[in-house]
Amino acid sequence: EDQVTQSPEALRLQEGESSSLNCSYTVSGLRGLFWYRQDPGKGPEFLFTLYSAGEEKEKERLKATLTKKESFLHITAPKPEDSATYLCAVQPRGGATNKLIFGTGTLLAVQP
Amino acid sequence: DAGVTQSPTHLIKTRGQQVTLRCSPKSGHDTVSWYQQALGQGPQFIFQYYEEEERQRGNFPDRFSGHQFPNYSSELNVNALLLGDSALYLCASSYQETQYFGPGTRLLVL
DSSP: OOEEEEEOSEEEEETTOOEEEEEEEEOSSEEEEEEEEEOTTSOOEEEEEEOSTTOEEEETTEEEEEOSSEEEEEEOSOOGGGOEEEEEEEEESSSSSOOOEEOOOEEEEEEO | OOOOEEEOSEEEEOTTOOEEEEEEOOTTOOEEEEEEEOTTSOOEEEEEEETTEEEEEOSOOTTEEEEEOTTSOEEEEEOSOOGGGOEEEEEEEESSSOOEEOOOEEEEEO
């Protein structure tokens, strides 16, 4: 069964304190791995797509990496505005759709 | 470019009632997916529509049904509402792999 597990469930950082969020996955075949950011009461906002092991993508203070079993979202020198829930999702290869299978997310709080 | 839009933003219903949620995709997107997100959980795939047909359904009962119109907009219908249907309902549109989400409709069933 395709599954996504994110850790930690919650993370509290001081402003400027870098850290990483983990996304472990099992999938029969991976079409893509996606990271989204979700603010309270809002829809997920697309951040990155990774397609193959070794791939990396960056956007401002965020960098996402991918291996054959997990992905990391590295946050460098975070600011309070980076506080949100970060969701990881996999898109299985094959099948009729591009459906996403999500983890439960990591709730990040960055304190000034 | 307006992103994905959903209506209404909030809704309160009682058990046994029926509800219809609406979604307009991003310009140029032809595929619409619906997800249910319970509090503290990740979104769960309900179904996807393409060319006005349901292409795949997640693990949701037949009380959940949908429709896609020729202009690619979509509706999600839920019949015989249960307390457990209370959640944030998300619509996502796509043209290829990447799905873009709307703001969601918060449904509360009393």
